[in-house]
Each structure stands twice: as C-alpha cells, then as structure tokens.
Amino acid sequence: MDHASRSEPTTPSVAWSDPLAEVSASLDIRTRGNLLDLDRQLHRHWALGRNLILAWCPSPEGLTVLVVPHYALAGYSASLSGDGDRDRETFVSALLAGSRQFSPHQLLTAARLLGTEPVILALRQPAAGNDAEGKLIDRLVRRYGVSYVPSRAVALFDIVGFGLLRPFEQMTQLNSLAHSLNSAHSKMLGSQLKVNFSRSTTGDGFYIWNRDLGIEANTSLYHLMHLVLADNAIARAKGRARTVPMLRACFHVGACYEFHHAEGLNPTLYSQIVGDVTIELARMIERALPGQILVGDFETDESAVAEARGRIDTVQFIDRARLKLAQLSGLELSGEAIESIKCYLTGRPCADGSFTIRKLSISDKHGLTHSVFNAKVNIYRRSADPILLGIEDRGLRADEAPLVTTSHIVRPGGH
Numbered sequence: 001m002d003h004a005s006r007s008e009p010t011t012p013s014v015a016w017s018d019p020l021a022e023v024s025a026s027l028d029i030r031t032r033g034n035l036l037d038l039d040r041q042l043h044r045h046w047a048l049g050r051n052l053i054l055a056w057c058p059s060p061e062g063l064t065v066l067v068v069p070h071y072a073l074a075g076y077s078a079s080l081s082g083d084g085d086r087d088r089e090t091f092v093s094a095l096l097a098g099s100r101q102f103s104p105h106q107l108l109t110a111a112r113l114l115g116t117e118p119v120i121l122a123l124r125q126p127a128a129g130n131d132a133e134g135k136l137i138d139r140l141v142r143r144y145g146v147s148y149v150p151s152r153a154v155a156l157f158d159i160v161g162f163g164l165l166r167p168f169e170q171m172t173q174l175n176s177l178a179h180s181l182n183s184a185h186s187k188m189l190g191s192q193l194k195v196n197f198s199r200s201t202t203g204d205g206f207y208i209w210n211r212d213l214g215i216e217a218n219t220s221l222y223h224l225m226h227l228v229l230a231d232n233a234i235a236r237a238k239g240r241a242r243t244v245p246m247l248r249a250c251f252h253v254g255a256c257y258e259f260h261h262a263e264g265l266n267p268t269l270y271s272q273i274v275g276d277v278t279i280e281l282a283r284m285i286e287r288a289l290p291g292q293i294l295v296g297d298f299e300t301d302e303s304a305v306a307e308a309r310g311r312i313d314t315v316q317f318i319d320r321a322r323l324k325l326a327q328l329s330g331l332e333l334s335g336e337a338i339e340s341i342k343c344y345l346t347g348r349p350c351a352d353g354s355f356t357i358r359k360l361s362i363s364d365k366h367g368l369t370h371s372v373f374n375a376k377v378n379i380y381r382r383s384a385d386p387i388l389l390g391i392e393d394r395g396l397r398a399d400e401a402p403l404v405t406t407s408h409i410v411r412p413g414g415h
Contacts, residue, residue: 031133034125038063039140041121046144053144054095055102055110056137062123065141066107068114073146076114096148096257100141101134147258151300153218154209154252154273155225156281157181159245160290162204173245174201176235181206184227192327193220200272205247205285207278211271215312218253218300219321223328225251226343226377229293229389234334248288250281251375252296253317283364284372293390295345297359297371314373315357318345336381345373346393358393 042053045067052073055066073092095110102110111118127133159173185197196211208224210217228249235244256275284294295318299311312320325341332338347356360372376390 030125031136034123034127035133035136035140037124038121038137039143042140042144045119051144052146053141054146055100055107056141057102057104057107058127059104059120061120062127063121063137064104064107064118065121066102066111066114066116067119068116072114072116093148093150096146097150100138100145100147143260145259148255149213149258149273149275150255151253152209152213152256152273152277153221153300154207154254154256154277154281155221155228156202156205156207156250156278156285157225157228158202158205158248158250158285158288160248161246165242169242170204172243174204176239176244177206177232177247180228180231180235181208183231184224187227187331187333188220188224191331193223193324195220195224197224198271207273207281209273215300215317215320218317219324222251222317222321222343223324225249225293226341226379226389227328227331227333229377230333230379230387233387233389238334246290248285248290248292248294250284250288250294250296250372252277252281252284253298253300254280254296280370283368283370284362286364287362289391291389291391293375293377295373295375297373315345318343318373318375333379333381333387334384336384339380339382341380342376342378344376346376346390346396348393360396 042065045051045065046053050070051067052070053065053067056063058064076088076092091113107118127137157177159177162170162173165173181197181199185195188195194212196217197208198211199206199208201207208221208228210221229247232244232247236246254275254277256273256277258271258273260271280296284296288294295314297314298317299313300317301311322343325343328338328341330337344355345357347358349355357373360374362370362372364370374391374393374396376388376392379387379389381387
C-alpha cells in the first residue's frame, strides 16, 4: 500500500508549540491563521516522526507535499550495488539540499523515484504566492524533514578532563561554557559580523554553527569562536579551580545533514546537525591538546551564490578572516576594549622574519589520518594584558605533543 492511500495518521492530544511565535507581529491575521492550519496538517502527516516531509509546491487546493516514511530514503539509496549506490546517494543529497519548494515536475519525479504519491493539503485561504509567504512555508516544512548542507562551518568546544570531574563540577563547567557562548554571541550582535547562532551539546562540550551559509557566515563563526575562548580565558583567570573549564577547540567546514529536535511530541525550532563535518571535528578533538585550537584542511565555496562560486582552501580562508578583524575593535572583554586581534596558522620562522604555515597530520583511534593546522589568536586590549589563545608551533615539536606524526611546509605566511 502506498503512503497516500493510508488513512490520515492520528496523534494524541498534546500541547502544540507555535512555530510562528518569532514572526507573529509581522503577519496579518489571515496569513497567520492559514500557516498555523498548514502546520497542524504537516504535524499530522509527520506522525510523531514516522514520516519525513521533504518538499512542497503550490497547488489549486493549497499545497502539494512529498511525504516519505523515515526509512525510505536510506532504503532507496542502499537498494542497488556499485555505481547505482553513488547515483542514488547523489540524488538523495540533491533532493535534500536547498529550498524545500520544488516545481510540480520535480516533486512528481521525486515521488515516483521514492515509490510514494504526493499528498494534497487544502488551505483555508489560497496562498498569497509571494516570496515572504513562500519562505515561511519553507520554514514550516523544514521542521518535519531533513536538509542536506554541502558546506557549513562548525566549531567544536571540548572540556578537557570532563569525565574525571564530579557531577556537580561537570554541571558547573558546562554552565560556564554555555555562558561564554552566550556572552560572545551577545558581543557579536554589537559588531558588523552577524552570527545566526545555533548549538548542540556533545555531553562534554558544544558544537556551534551559523544557520546562515557562505564565506561571510563562516568567517563570522570563526571570530565567534575566538570570543568564546577569550571569555573562557578571562573567566579561568578570575574563577576558582574546577569551576571554569580548560577548553580545546576545533574548526572545520564540510557537509552535514540538519534536522529538528523533538520536544515532547512536537519538533522544535532548534536543529541538530550530523555529517562529514561533525565526524571530522570529533576525530580532530580526540588529538587536540589542552588549550589548543585546530583548524581542518578544507576547501569551501567562496560565495553562497551558485553562479558566483569559486573555491578557497583553509589558508585562503584564514587570510580573508584576518581582513575582518578590525570589525571587532572596540568590543569589550571584561570591561576592557579590544584594540587589535591577530589570528594566524602557525609554522616555523624564516631567516627574513616571516613564518611558514605548517600542515600537521594526526591519526585517530581508527588508524585514519587527518590533515589539520594549528591556530593562534592574540587579542590585545587597551589597558589590560593581552589574551593569548592556542599553542605556539614550537610547543608541537616537543615530546609531549604526540598528535604530530608528519608535517610539511605549505607556504610562507606572516604572523
């Protein structure tokens, strides 16, 4: 029996969270009522997570949506061997990437390939058909599905020695890190570097990412990471032992899947990510030293606009990030204004006073090798000691730095 021919699923009567709460003031009564009715219909077809709602398009009755059992995507991509697997995986990735609004032809084609029938949802009032309403519908549909993001920057903060702490100390240190995240984000809101901030816990730390995409969004996240580490460093200097965590941090750009948390029997507005980028970060953090900042070896799109895309690597990304540092000048850390910031990838000194950039290789617990860079951040304040974050390159050549198995010079770069 295909999906569309099943009887409409029923769910227990539960408290329902308003997905439009953040934009209620900007909506007229007609639009808000229409969208809330649509969300309730989407919730019924979602059926407590049994199904995913992957796409939509306007129809004369209201909307046509693509509803697929949650196991169908994995079953579809794994149903052939050899090259067929790659073709189907590519199709699924393309299906989940970008806007959830499809053309009628695209939606019908996807439904046919996935072995389901489109579902028609009647609206109380015809859709207005404008871009603003389309974005809100897209937002509602995303809550009940999965999205694929080909390139997203993610930072990972890890509390050193977390498993050896007493439960009360673990709680205190996680709360301290959460405060540093909030404090840094608050400071960024006052600058020209905007971060549409999201996070999820790893148990002994946090992943953080920017909901916005593109080189500017990635750069802003990189600088947010600096401010988090700086706030933590100040708190460590002032706090008592075991109340403020010692951190290690990693930054990488890569692909991931994004889906929304369920709270009770409803999906929330907050999302979770998992994919190549989080796997790589987890491998990197295993080998990072206390206080160290590692940056992954990546290539990413220069622009979020498809027709303007070029590729830049890690070294070029850091070069661009350095150009944005002046926008953080004047922000206050512990009551003292930032005068200047230097961020760079470390390497060996040259005779002319410049520095090379050294790429490091680390081996994870599975015997796989990953290329990374060691990063430093120096924050200078007007009337206070500088905040020096990260580990100097010369510290990585000592016997106590087992993460370095091989290395080679990338190219000269100035600190």
